[in-house]
Amino acid sequence: MSKEPESVNRWLITLAVMVPTLIEILDTSVANVALKHIQGSLAAGEEEVTWVLTSYLVANAIVIPMSGWLARLMGRKRFLMLSIAVFTASSLLCGAATTLAQIILFRIFQGLGGGGLQPMSQAILMETFPPHQRGMAMGIFGVGVVLGPILGPLMGGYLTDNFTWRWIFYINLPVGLLALYLAGAFLFDPPYMERRQRGEVVDYLGLALLTTGIGALQIVLDKGQQDDWFSSPFITALAVVSAVSLVGLVFWELRHPRPVLDFRILKNRSFAIGNAVMFFGFFAFFGSIVLLPLFLQGLMGYTAYLAGLVLGPGGMLALVFMPVAGKLTERIDARWMLAFGMLVCAYSLHIMAGFNLYIDFGTAAFARVLQGIAMPFFFVSLSVVTFAYVPREAMNTASPLYNLLRNLGGSFGVAFVTTLLARRTQYHHSVLAEDMTPLSPAYELSFEQIRNGLAMQLGEVADLAERTRVVIYQMLQREASAPAFNDAFFSQGAIFLLLFFCVWFMRRPPRGKHEGFVE
Known part of the structure; x- marks a missing residue:
């Protein structure tokens, strides 16, 4: 059973949400410096291996906007713990991958697990601290947001040079287990948090439009310059799919009684x-x-x-x-x-x-x-x-x-x-x-x-x-x-x-x- 907010020290709650958030943000950039090593180890092509980065970013971008809906669907604490578990398990599988197809698949799962960590952590921090101390809460949250992209390549380079590229993923295992324990011990669902009611209509079309639009957009942004943007039929097609899906999403969600976003x-x-x-x-x-x-x-x-x-x-x-x-x-x-x-x-x-x-x-x-x-x-x-x-x-x-x-x-x-x-x-x-x-x-x-x-x-x-x-x-x-x-x-x-x-x-x-x- 979840503890009441008054019975949990707010700094323990802060630690519980910041540990998984920091490693998730680090993982958006930690693999950048190890691509050459992954390419050689898995006998992949130069363009093919970049999907190790793109697959994570796409999956991550898809889950972020629907994380509020998922928290309402299963409860915020349960959703956060599931996200940490999926992220940690897929990190272990990424490190053990023996083919390019395997690591891309596991990076997708890693991105799906990590996508909900940032928005849920921010929401929890904003609620945990009194309103007049929200600036302090965001100061703590911002440490991970700003430092993650800077420290990621440094940590990735150190682990790759001194151990192997696999350790950029294995390092997440003990941290993920710690985060799972902290979330289970110190987080709670607030009493005012709205939960999905039995029989409530699920916004399946909104889910489909959101997934398609954001996924296609992230691929366009990540691969556009490499493929010379709209001179590539692949990029052009994805851009059209993204635009149609996202415009349709806005109109649909404004009319739906229980929108995903x-x-x-x-x-x-x-x-x-x-x-x-x-x-x-x-x-x-x-x-x-x-x-x-x-x-x-x-x-x-x-x-x-x-x-x-x-x-x-x-x-x-x-x-x-x-x-x-x-x-x-x-x-x-x-x-x-x-x-x-x-x-x-x-x-x-x-x-x-x-x-x-x-x-x-x-x-x-x-x-x-x-x-x-x-x-x-x-x-x-x-x-x-x-x-x-x-x-x-x-x-x-x-x-x-x-x-x-x-x-x-x-x-x-x-x-x-x-x-x-x-x-x-x-x-x-x-x-x-x-x-x-x-x-x-x-x-x-x-x-x-x-x-x-x-x-x-x-x-x-x-x-x-x-x-x-x-x-x-x-x-x-x-x-x-x-x-x-x-x-x-x-x-x-x-x-x-x-x-x-x-x-x-x-x-x-x-x-x-x-x-x-x-x-």
Whole structure:
């Protein structure tokens, strides 16, 4: 039997929900650095092995929005424990997989198990802490949300290099068993939580439209740039299926008495605007998280370790400032804190937009440190403002939608920056290449200098001229990529500046335990 809330220490409840949430978020990125090892071990093709990542993301994205409905169907505690059990068992199976088909299948189950952990954890935390302390609850929740994508590749790289790629999955087993015990011991279903009634009509069409639309969309976002977007019939077909399904889902759910995903909650102005800000905020944040390591390793020649050192201080500061930002929401209008976070994020991206091929380590790390300070103020304050006027009984409906848009924002952001980077590199390449002709004295001088340098190293080999052209092309590509990164960073910073103006259309949240948060 579930315990009453008064009999359970809120910090034990916090631990019970944060342990599974953190490992689930880590698993969205932990396998990225191990793909080459998985490919070699399972004799898979380069394109085929990426389904190890895509299968998890698709399954995860499908379950997130329907987690509120599933919690109502079977009870929130039971649903959370089932999710942890499925996630843990499938992690063990992923590590033991002997073929590519097996690991993709088990990753699907892992994603299905993990999908409900984030929204349910957020809903439980928002209910566990008193209304005036919801900022602190979101500060704790934000530690996993922001640090997970940063720590995932570092942990994956360490386990893969020092053990085998299988340990990136095996490590989930003891943590999952701990999470299962904590959930069983310290979580409860609140008395006001609505349960599905016997004989209630199940929204089967809504389930089908949601599964099809979100699944197809996630594949489009994950594979689009790789397949050159709409030049691929496969991507085009999936995009059409996704668009039709999601548009149909909105119209159907607004008319259904018991929808899988209740869009009616968007009538709450602050909640609706907050969801839009979250989508575009994580669109810009995740885009920059992807771009910075690419710039440092691809153009600056940093090792994975050095690139990690650039990202590390920002991640540590985010860890420190999450609870600080949460505590400050009890005394300061969270909208001002949110605006501060946006402006600092925009400034950090402005610095990144000025990077060149000669920046030092400190310059790169400073921009990341600013971002690490800003993101806690953005994430925590936005959560407080967004949920301030959402009733407790609606948390199971509101949290899945909020988490869905956060995850989709990140997926759209990654797809956008990788595409923009490729397109802008092509543009800058064509501009720089205009002067690289035998008729240009500067080009001829550079050609001779590089040719003479190669001749000193290799001697007068037959293909010396061709090797010189290859070196020049590589230099050209590097010089063209740098301003392309600048363009991408600039676009992400501009998004935060535009979001700054949206803040003031949201209602001022109450502050302190004597003001009127919605209970």
